[in-house]
Amino acid sequence: MNSQPPRRVDGQVERQQTDKGYVPVYTTAVIEQPWSEYSATDHDVWRQLYERQRALLQGRASQAFLLAQDQMGMTPDAIPRFSELNAVLQQATGWTLVGVEGLLPELTFFEHLANRRFPVTWWIRTPGQLDYLAEPDLFHDLFGHVPLLMNPVFADYMQAYGRGGVKAHGIGPEALVNLTRLYWYTVEFGLIREADGLRIYGSGIVSSKGESIYCLESDAPNRIGFDLTRIMRTRYRIDTYQKTYFVIDSFEQLMAATAPDFRPIYQQLATQDSYPAGAVLDSDQVFHRGSGEGWADGGDV
Ligand code: PHE
Numbered sequence: 001m002n003s004q005p006p007r008r009v010d011g012q013v014e015r016q017q018t019d020k021g022y023v024p025v026y027t028t029a030v031i032e033q034p035w036s037e038y039s040a041t042d043h044d045v046w047r048q049l050y051e052r053q054r055a056l057l058q059g060r061a062s063q064a065f066l067l068a069q070d071q072m073g074m075t076p077d078a079i080p081r082f083s084e085l086n087a088v089l090q091q092a093t094g095w096t097l098v099g100v101e102g103l104l105p106e107l108t109f110f111e112h113l114a115n116r117r118f119p120v121t122w123w124i125r126t127p128g129q130l131d132y133l134a135e136p137d138l139f140h141d142l143f144g145h146v147p148l149l150m151n152p153v154f155a156d157y158m159q160a161y162g163r164g165g166v167k168a169h170g171i172g173p174e175a176l177v178n179l180t181r182l183y184w185y186t187v188e189f190g191l192i193r194e195a196d197g198l199r200i201y202g203s204g205i206v207s208s209k210g211e212s213i214y215c216l217e218s219d220a221p222n223r224i225g226f227d228l229t230r231i232m233r234t235r236y237r238i239d240t241y242q243k244t245y246f247v248i249d250s251f252e253q254l255m256a257a258t259a260p261d262f263r264p265i266y267q268q269l270a271t272q273d274s275y276p277a278g279a280v281l282d283s284d285q286v287f288h289r290g291s292g293e294g295w296a297d298g299g300d301v
């Protein structure tokens with residue numbers, strides 16, 4: 001292990017959107033998790049967030065998510081070691097966690113996913129950032145994204161997305177915009193319809209206290225049935241809760257809907273306008289039409 005913990009590289013020009021704004025991308029190197037350098041405060045932040053979210057997610061997160069998290073053996077006791085999670089994950093679905101400094105350039109990120117490697121930010125937020133952080137940290141990545149990699153269907157979806165990303169990157173920036181919206185409205189902010197009602201599977205939601213409640217219980221946002229091209233045309237929010245959540249019936253539905261070649265879809269979408277984040281269309285399968293209360297006026301991306 002390095003004696004110096006890896007640090008972010010300052011002065012990077014490239015910035016990427018997150019659910020909280022624009023943040024610089026970091027070095028692309030894969031690094032070993034400097035586990036022994038986590039402080040007691042770091043472990044305590046993990047414990048607090050873990051306990052708070054697990055309690056909140058009973059009855060709100062999808063069964064698949066809660067089950068997968070149990071199966072992984074994550075606990076509140078300490079920040080997990082990537083090496084220990086990898087033993088379980090590799091056995092279950094062949095995925096491997098790799099440590100990184102933070103957000104990666106798009107193509108690097110896609111290539112990891114295409115090879116069933118999931119990049120996890122090694123550092124965790126400070127005690128003053130429990131509710132709000134402008135970029136993904138270890139809690140978002142590990143608690144939010146990693147559990148569903150235990151699910152065989154979702155694990156395959158993530159790899160397919162990575163391959164699709166490499167392909168879209170070669171096609172051009174507009175294709176990438178369309179594909180990124182799909183990621184946003186599924187992997188980060190997706191809802192799933194289960195026997196007892198709507199449940200959360202999106203990582204951006206499960207790692208957020210406020211949005212875990214808001215996405216299901218607030219009257220303000222729309223909740224609309226999954227529709228691939230509709231989603232690929234829909235702008236989104238990066239600095240507020242989402243105005244619209246899209247609901248899948250199953251991960252199998254997601255896999256099947258995204259299996260076709262996207263090239264002709266990208267071509268068609270290039271001639272069409274995008275929809276505002278809060279739009280409701282006649283063709284939508286509406287589970288809930290949002291009241292729009294508290295929505296910010298501009299700022300969809
Ligand atoms: N089928 C997509 C394509 O041809 C790839 C993809 C799969 C993208 C799953 C996203 C999710 O580009």
Ligand code: CO
Pocket residue numbers: 136140145188203204
């Ligand atoms: Co994320």
